Amino acid sequence: MLDVTGVAEVKTRHIDRLRNASGVLIIANHPTLLDVVMILSQLDRCQCVVKHQLFRNPFLFGVVRAAGFIRNDDNPENLITQARHHLREGANIMIFPEGTRTPSKKRLGKLQRGVANIAIETHADLIPVVVHCNHDTLK
DSSP states (O other): OHHHHTSOOOOOSSHHHHHTOOSOEEEEOOOSSSHHHHHHTTOSSEEEEEOGGGGTOTTTHHHHHHHTOEESSSOHHHHHHHHHHHHHTTOEEEEOTTSSOOOTTSSOOOOOSHHHHHHHHHOOOEEEEOOOOOOGGGO
């Protein structure tokens, strides 16, 4: 849809690895507002670890609650328990290790420790996803 409407040109590499994923931890940078949608559209079952503010956002709270996304401000043990449950059920977990959008025209920002804690505690396989964006309008 993004290609057809001219909003963005989307190119993918090794997309089958993502499409065939089951019970893995997907670790991605987050340069745009659209990357979440683009990545989730390639997956059958995926839960996201999201900022707790999204659960109060008037535009997004219904979506994140209905989807069963995992709050990042919750008790750390509860976050890991939820992640482990979803992974065992075959769902993937997507997390942005920076905890916010990737800074414009820079390498990754400071990484938060939550992704490492989930990976270590759940022993999940990891799939890194890198999103490149050269337009600031989508950020």
